[in-house]
Amino acid sequence: MNMAQLWGGRFTKETDKLVYAFNASIGFDKRLFEQDIEGSLAHVAMLGKQGILSKEETREITQGLISIREDVKKGVLGIDENYEDIHSFVEAVLTERIGDAGKKLHTGRSRNDQVALDMRLYTRVQVETTEDLLTQLLKVLFRIMEENTDTYMPGFTHLQKAQPLTLAHHLGAYFEMFHRDRLRMRDIRARMNFCPLGAGALAGTTYPLDREYTAEWMGFDGPTLNSMDSVSDRDYLLEFISALSIVMMHLSRFSEEIIIWNSDEYKFIEIDDAYSTGSSIMPQKKNPDIAELVRGKTGRVYGDLMALLTVMKGLPLAYNKDMQEDKEAAFDAFDTVKDCIVLFTGMLDTIKFRKDRMAESAVRGFTNATDAADYLVGKGVPFREAHSIVGKLVLYCIERNMSIDGLPLDEMQKISDKFEEDIYEAVSLKTCVEKRLTVGAPGREAMKKVLEIYKGYLK
Numbered sequence: 001m002n003m004a005q006l007w008g009g010r011f012t013k014e015t016d017k018l019v020y021a022f023n024a025s026i027g028f029d030k031r032l033f034e035q036d037i038e039g040s041l042a043h044v045a046m047l048g049k050q051g052i053l054s055k056e057e058t059r060e061i062t063q064g065l066i067s068i069r070e071d072v073k074k075g076v077l078g079i080d081e082n083y084e085d086i087h088s089f090v091e092a093v094l095t096e097r098i099g100d101a102g103k104k105l106h107t108g109r110s111r112n113d114q115v116a117l118d119m120r121l122y123t124r125v126q127v128e129t130t131e132d133l134l135t136q137l138l139k140v141l142f143r144i145m146e147e148n149t150d151t152y153m154p155g156f157t158h159l160q161k162a163q164p165l166t167l168a169h170h171l172g173a174y175f176e177m178f179h180r181d182r183l184r185m186r187d188i189r190a191r192m193n194f195c196p197l198g199a200g201a202l203a204g205t206t207y208p209l210d211r212e213y214t215a216e217w218m219g220f221d222g223p224t225l226n227s228m229d230s231v232s233d234r235d236y237l238l239e240f241i242s243a244l245s246i247v248m249m250h251l252s253r254f255s256e257e258i259i260i261w262n263s264d265e266y267k268f269i270e271i272d273d274a275y276s277t278g279s280s281i282m283p284q285k286k287n288p289d290i291a292e293l294v295r296g297k298t299g300r301v302y303g304d305l306m307a308l309l310t311v312m313k314g315l316p317l318a319y320n321k322d323m324q325e326d327k328e329a330a331f332d333a334f335d336t337v338k339d340c341i342v343l344f345t346g347m348l349d350t351i352k353f354r355k356d357r358m359a360e361s362a363v364r365g366f367t368n369a370t371d372a373a374d375y376l377v378g379k380g381v382p383f384r385e386a387h388s389i390v391g392k393l394v395l396y397c398i399e400r401n402m403s404i405d406g407l408p409l410d411e412m413q414k415i416s417d418k419f420e421e422d423i424y425e426a427v428s429l430k431t432c433v434e435k436r437l438t439v440g441a442p443g444r445e446a447m448k449k450v451l452e453i454y455k456g457y458l459k
């Protein structure tokens, strides 16, 4: 049934049932209910202030809208999905409740600026929520970093052990990523925070609307400045979903490392039972499903971004119905990323780090080979030659299944007489890490300064 269509006047026939269903958006835009009411409250207050509506009409409409909001919240009034969209539903219920005054709510407004406003209000909350969730994640990361400034582990390039560092330092890379993500949220909020209400269908209106007033009412920094752009701009959504895609890329890389570290071969970490799942056939299994799902859902969020970019690419100005397709993609991205950050944070917070395994892996992996070469340089050997000597030393160790610092001095001296007793101190894991003190390096003193700065970010 075509319920109280907002546009029946010009038509002589009922809309085809399938057309009606295909065209309707209430199934997903019902999420914008609160924003729709808020926008209407601002609009009607402004119409009253401007004398476009009488005081009495303004009061009736305002009270009607508030009663609808309360009744939906209380569950007394259900959102009827037979209406075309959330805007039609609210207007129909309003008119049912207060009579003719309800029909004046839409004065000087189009669904085009209305939906542009609702979506912006909704997205603004999502941007703020994402920033908060990222802050929670950063706090967990910070705690683990503070506790692990001397937890030695191998650093990798090509997934091959490279040089030793600390767990705090490794996690610090993710702190940087999620901190940038958080800053992106702030940038997006600042850029999107302008109010499209009053743009009308595309060309503004002839009513003396006060757009500054409604913008301020809803916490915007001002009205948007071009009415065509106001109703057809979805850049803020694209920016937000792009930023969300980058968040997912970061979460996905981190998930990949967690999966590797949690494997039997590495055993650097143990994921808490509460964040693992089992196998229906293999009783021994404890799988890192949450990390895998986060990695998998990254593709889904990229898909949402691609969908919206593609929807927008060929649209002539101004509003086109294609733009209704922004919602499902955007909502899916918002929901997916929020769940992923929350679950990932919980998983990270409860992971057990096996410090012994990490340190052992760093020693066993010749991560101190660069430092052994630097040691020889300190004894006057040119670096290229030192590189070659240590290469031979490593090969010698591999054949005997030993580490550099496990090799007796006389055997080292067979390869180069420059090795002396102080080599052991020079290539100890502790020395290798703690001597790396440039800004951003893993040495404890360098890390401490950085952690101090990070603490400031979290205030």
Ligand code: ARG
Pocket: 025, 029, 085, 111, 112, 115, 319, 321, 323, 324, 325
């Ligand atoms: N459901 C529509 C959307 O999401 C609302 C705007 C409809 N405007 C129109 N001229 N049909 O975009």
